[in-house]
Amino acid sequence: DVKVTQSSRYLVKRTGEKVFLECVQDMDHENMFWYRQDPGLGLRLIYFSYDVKMKEKGDIPEGYSVSREKKERFSLILESASTNQTSMYLCASRATVVQGNEQYFGPGTRLTVT
Amino acid sequence: GQQLNQSPQSMFIQEGEDVSMNCTSSSIFNTWLWYKQDPGEGPVLLIALYKAGELTSNGRLTAQFGITRKDSFLNISASIPSDVGIYFCAGQLTNAGKSTFGDGTTLTVKP
Numbered sequence: 001d002v003k004v005t006q007s008s009r010y011l012v013k014r015t016g017e018k019v020f021l022e023c024v025q026d027m028d029h030e031n032m033f034w035y036r037q038d039p040g041l042g043l044r045l046i047y048f049s050y051d052v053k054m055k056e057k058g059d060i061p062e063g064y065s066v067s068r069e070k071k072e073r074f075s076l077i078l079e080s081a082s083t084n085q086t087s088m089y090l091c092a093s094r095a096t097v098v099q100g101n102e103q104y105f106g107p108g109t110r111l112t113v114t
Numbered sequence: 115g116q117q118l119n120q121s122p123q124s125m126f127i128q129e130g131e132d133v134s135m136n137c138t139s140s141s142i143f144n145t146w147l148w149y150k151q152d153p154g155e156g157p158v159l160l161i162a163l164y165k166a167g168e169l170t171s172n173g174r175l176t177a178q179f180g181i182t183r184k185d186s187f188l189n190i191s192a193s194i195p196s197d198v199g200i201y202f203c204a205g206q207l208t209n210a211g212k213s214t215f216g217d218g219t220t221l222t223v224k225p
Contacts, residue, residue, distance in 0.1 A: 033212075042217045043215045100164075101162070103206070105149070105159075108154070
């Protein structure tokens with residue numbers, strides 16, 4: 001079974017704090033993604049990575065950075081959290097074409113910034 | 115960029131009824147995926163489709179990859195209360211990193 005895990009299900013942080021969201025996958029997938037999901041706005045891609053130490057900006061990268069030091073782990077960093085970053089954050093990993101090209105999501109982290 | 119139109123936006127049905135929803139795109143995809151998301155959880159992959167015309171089932175769910183490669187359909191037969199949730203479609207190009215997602219269909223099943 002493919003497994004994508006996220007370090008926290010719920011997180012409450014204060015404005016200005018540095019926030020780390022961790023994601024780990026156990027399927028040796030090369031591609032990993034961070035999305036945020038807000039009511040009425042759907043899934044929006046923040047950053048993705050197609051290899052270790054490689055990263056690409058998604059549609060809404062402002063205010064975020066990422067780190068991928070190991071293949072199985074993809075971290076999302078909020079350098080200085082703001083209230084408009086309150087959201088549901090979803091990590092995903094994606095198989096290669098040979099593996100079936102399927103994308104799997106983690107359970108999500110509900111972040112509240114006060 | 116690529117856009118996905120998913121319809122209907124929401125559905126209210128009686129338990130036991132069949133459900134159909136679809137996604138259409140302005141451009142072609144090589145893979146179509148269908149997900150279900152329960153409140154407060156991450157989306158769970160239901161069905162993956164890889165070839166135009168492909169019809170794939172997963173229990174009471176059946177999905178089809180449209181012949182034009184610009185659309186896909188999901189049917190749920192004999193709905194039950196636990197089918198409640200948001201259903202998303204996603205399209206992928208084989209060698210591209212990103213997926214394109216529909217906005218979701220919210221399904222409510224009345225017992």
